[in-house]
Amino acid sequence: MLAGLDIVTPQLQQKPLNRNRAEADNPRAMDLHLRDKTALVTGGSRGIGLAIARVFHEEGARVIICSRNPRHLVAAAKEIGEITAMPCDVTKPRDVRALLKRTGPLDVLVNNAGGMEHYGKFAETTAESWRRALELNVVSAVELARAARPGLAERAGCVINIASEAGRQPLRIGPDYSAAKAALLSATKSLANELAPEGIRVNAICPGPVMTDSWVTEARARGGARWQSFLKRASAHAAGRVPLGRMGTPDDVAALAVFVASPKASWITGAAFAVDGGAVRVI
Ligand SMILES: NC(=O)c1ccc[n+]([C@@H]2O[C@H](COP(=O)([O-])OP(=O)(O)OC[C@H]3O[C@@H](n4cnc5c(N)ncnc54)[C@H](OP(=O)(O)O)[C@@H]3O)[C@@H](O)[C@H]2O)c1
Numbered sequence: 635m636l637a638g639l640d641i642v643t644p645q646l647q648q649k650p651l652n653r654n655r656a657e658a659d660n661p662r663a664m665d666l667h668l669r670d671k672t673a674l675v676t677g678g679s680r681g682i683g684l685a686i687a688r689v690f691h692e693e694g695a696r697v698i699i700c701s702r703n704p705r706h707l708v709a710a711a712k713e714i715g716e717i718t719a720m721p722c723d724v725t726k727p728r729d730v731r732a733l734l735k736r737t738g739p740l741d742v743l744v745n746n747a748g749g750m751e752h753y754g755k756f757a758e759t760t761a762e763s764w765r766r767a768l769e770l771n772v773v774s775a776v777e778l779a780r781a782a783r784p785g786l787a788e789r790a791g792c793v794i795n796i797a798s799e800a801g802r803q804p805l806r807i808g809p810d811y812s813a814a815k816a817a818l819l820s821a822t823k824s825l826a827n828e829l830a831p832e833g834i835r836v837n838a839i840c841p842g843p844v845m846t847d848s849w850v851t852e853a854r855a856r857g858g859a860r861w862q863s864f865l866k867r868a869s870a871h872a873a874g875r876v877p878l879g880r881m882g883t884p885d886d887v888a889a890l891a892v893f894v895a896s897p898k899a900s901w902i903t904g905a906a907f908a909v910d911g912g913a914v915r916v917i
Pocket of ligand 1: 676677678679680681682683700701702703704706707722723724725746747748749750770796797798799840841842843844845846847848849
């Protein structure tokens with residue numbers, strides 16, 4: 635359990651100083667009414683999660699991030715400033731219970747922690763890689779939603795599950811990961827239906843290829859000593875299959891997340907939004 639290593643930056647009660655910059659610069663900018671809301675972003679120390687945490691902070695929310703590695707948490711907290719960073723492995727029920735005890739009731743739960751841990755086609759997968767993919771990408775999100783549910787119901791809150799284009803259009807590599815993301819989309823729908831009477835909205839976001847550390851990790855695992863040229867080829871290939879001609883950035887995903895969490899999206903639940911430059915070709 636990682637909870638013993640708590641790195642809590644400023645107190646949860648403390649109001650972020652950086653209040654809605656966009657609004658200050660442009661009085662006609664859309665106010666997303668997220669000031670003083672409490673948002674937990676799992677896997678918020680790097681990549682897409684870090685960008686989501688940053689944009690919630692910019693909107694004036696109280697942001698809590700969690701991830702496994704204290705070094706990543708410290709770096710993220712330094713980068714964003716007034717946020718709370720807590721160590722937690724989302725696949726460990728004890729860590730999750732300890733985390734939710736510390737956060738108190740949430741307005742927004744972003745289930746972002748996830749990813750591909752095993753790289754291979756079906757023949758290279760194992761029962762264990764399938765179990766692990768489901769545990770990291772689906773079970774953890776569902777269990778976090780279960781633990782956060784009473785607080786979310788008190789506050790008419792929402793859950794955002796970061797799924798993937800792979801959940802709709804399985805990738806060539808990682809059928810276990812693709813299936814897990816498809817299951818996450820299904821769970822999003824089930825939870826949305828069941829929790830709607832409590833005022834809780836549940837939606838999913840399906841990013842296309844977004845350049846983050848996860849691409850470097852994969853390149854190192856599959857490209858060995860030539861990982862840099864592997865990464866160059868993989869990113870060129872990814873950009874080439876996207877109609878808009880480029881890979882996404884974490885900010886592309888974060889901009890959608892903050893809207894979906896806002897009261898402007900109060901009639902949206904059970905939806906799965908693509909932010910993929912057109913990568914998924916089906917309707
Ligand atoms: N990048 C893409 O192309 C892409 C495309 C579609 C969907 N997605 C999805 O977007 C999400 C974020 O991906 P990313 O590319 O931003 O990944 P990333 O750069 O590898 O970052 C992953 C984050 O999650 C944390 N994390 C990993 N396992 C964890 C665990 N068991 N418990 C708690 N935290 C954990 C990591 O921190 P620690 O190492 O400190 O734990 C890190 O902060 C994932 O769900 C992924 O499947 C990504």
